[in-house]
Amino acid sequence: MSTITMAIPSETTEGLSSKRSDHFGHCPVFTLVEIKNNQVTGVRSVENIAHDASGCMKPVAMLAENGVSAIIVTGMGRGPFQKMAKHGITAYFADPLKYPDAQSTVNEFINGSLPAFADTQLCTGSGNCHH
Numbered sequence: 001m002s003t004i005t006m007a008i009p010s011e012t013t014e015g016l017s018s019k020r021s022d023h024f025g026h027c028p029v030f031t032l033v034e035i036k037n038n039q040v041t042g043v044r045s046v047e048n049i050a051h052d053a054s055g056c057m058k059p060v061a062m063l064a065e066n067g068v069s070a071i072i073v074t075g076m077g078r079g080p081f082q083k084m085a086k087h088g089i090t091a092y093f094a095d096p097l098k099y100p101d102a103q104s105t106v107n108e109f110i111n112g113s114l115p116a117f118a119d120t121q122l123c124t125g126s127g128n129c130h131h
Contacts, residue, residue: 002036003034003035003036003041004034004035004036004069004070005032005033005034005035005066005067005068005069005070006032006033006034006035006068006069006070006071006072006106006109007024007030007031007032007033007063007066007068007070007071007072007089008020008030008031008032008033008071008072008102008105008106009021009022009023009024009027009030009048009071009072009073009074010027010028010029010030010031010045010102011027011028011029012028012029013029013031013045015031015043015044015045015102016031016033016040016043016101016102016103016106017101017102017103018031018045018101018102019100019101020072020074020094020096020099020100020101020102020105021074022074022075022096023073023074023075023076024059024071024073024075024076024080025059025076025077025080026048027048028047028048029045029046029047029048030045030046030048030059030063031043031044031045031102032044032045032046032066032068033102033106035106035109035110038110040106043102046062046066048062049062057079057080057083059080060080060083060084060087060089061083061087063084063087063089064087064088064089068089069088069089069090070089070090070091070092070109071084071089071090071091071092072091072092072093072094072105072109072114073091073092073093073094073117074093074094074095074096075121075122076091076117076122077122078119078122081117081122090116091116091117092109092114092115092116092117093114093115093116093117093118093121094108094109094114
């Protein structure tokens with residue numbers, strides 16, 4: 001089985017103890033988790049790229065450069081969602097109230113309990129998000 005590198009938008013650099021961030025484009029860091037055979041084989045934190053005029057596209061490219069193939073989010077816009085798909089990054093949804101930290105999110109991912117992120121969950125801008 002191949003290794004999956006998952007990104008979890010996070011507020012802190014505390015590894016699996018990191019509190020999740022609600023929106024990937026504005027998170028301070030990403031907790032990157034490597035999983036092989038349903039076991040965590042590595043964890044590291046990567047600072048997010050500044051959210052400037054190009055919006056969330058720079059973080060998407062940075063995640064792709066880091067070999068990310070899955071991201072667990074609460075919210076994101078249509079542009080980044082589509083760009084992730086082009087980079088082969090599958091987005092999954094995890095309710096932040098049920099899964100407030102990276103560890104609980106990883107556990108549910110390994111259990112296969114997280115749904116794919118749906119078009120109906122996309123943010124439409126101007127603060128109009130489902131999170």
